[in-house]
């Protein structure tokens with residue numbers, strides 16, 4: 523079998539690339555290890571930046587999102603029992619959308635497979651890449667129904683298989699460099715069957731550790747609690763979670779938290795990594811397959827979409843018009859924003875975690891950071907305020 527492009531992974535990155543290619547009339551195949559039902563339910567991100575939504579909209583992929591997503595223009599820090607509301611839209615002119623990742627994935631699969639007629643194979647096993655540095659790469663896998671090895675020849679491979687995928691390993695090791703950073707911090711990531719406790723994102727900077735609240739939908743809310751890395755979620759029974767959230771997010775005049783059953787409870791060890799370059803021969807990585815950014819600043823899915831816009835457009839230009847320029851500059855263009863967001867994430871991490879570091883100096887600078895977001899702020903440094911809600915450079 524032959525396709526112009528094989529896309530490995532049906533997350534936000536892979537499905538966006540697939541949709542762009544189908545719209546340009548390019549034949550492509552998406553290979554995914556999980557079932558369609560599973561990827562349409564897997565809970566993860568929820569905060570999408572305004573430029574990313576505009577990018578989806580320009581490609582005909584934001585219809586349901588714009589009907590159903592909530593628009594957010596402010597967030598709130600809670601520190602030392604005080605509330606510091608940060609109306610970032612007033613400062614940057616930009617806002618965020620809250621739209622759960624499973625809904626976006628559902629929209630993207632439906633558009634790709636059911637509307638644009640794209641080929642997608644779920645439940646595949648043991649995906650392997652071959653000859654990506656040659657002119658005729660291929661991808662082999664075991665089909666779920668047949669149990670047979672299948673092989674697909676293609677012009678290009680898009681590696682969109684997330685942080686634990688296989689495509690990154692096919693980059694020529696002597697040319698690819700992986701830079702890593704470990705925060706030495708864990709987050710207990712929780713989903714509660716309860717409406718949000720506030721109309722915006724909450725960040726609690728507490729001497730006992732960070733706590734966060736992120737609205738997801740009228741029925742479900744995400745919470746985070748800083749914990750030791752590698753901690754066991756079983757150390758966090760229902761009562762302990764809610765007592766700790768109440769303490770770390772408590773503030774004068776704040777409404778009590780709306781509690782509910784915890785339907786997800788997992789410990790994330792906060793770390794980042796970046797692979798450079800993001801391409802080798804005819805293999806191009808996109809999203810978490812190329813770079814992981816800890817969910818501190820809610821940037822991972824946004825970066826995955828940024829890569830996907832650039833890669834989809836570049837592959838379409840190459841395959842429909844013979845224009846190679848997008849592919850040639852792809853890695854460099856993606857990495858500018860990747861490093862920008864990694865830097866922002868490090869800065870924000872200090873704001874979240876500094877007061878729990880047991881160091882009065884770090885606690886002091888954390889308080890100054892929260893106070894800078896108060897109703898009468900000294901303006902944030904331009905790089906901070908722009909990264910908060912808006913990317914630098916042109917929109918893809």
Ligand code: RFL
Nearest residue numbers: 531533534535567568569683684809810820821822823824
């Ligand atoms: P994904 O979403 O991981 O999709 C990769 C797909 O590839 C499949 N796969 C394979 N398929 C074929 N062959 C293989 N060998 C394969 N191996 C894996 C997988 O099953 C999957 O379907 O990667 P993609 O598309 O790059 O998207 C990245 C985002 O999912 C990720 O960055 C975000 O979820 C990160 N993130 C957040 N990002 C935001 O922008 N805003 C947020 O609010 C936000 N919140 C979060 C988050 C991540 C979290 N976790 C779980 C780490 C909150 C949490 C708790």
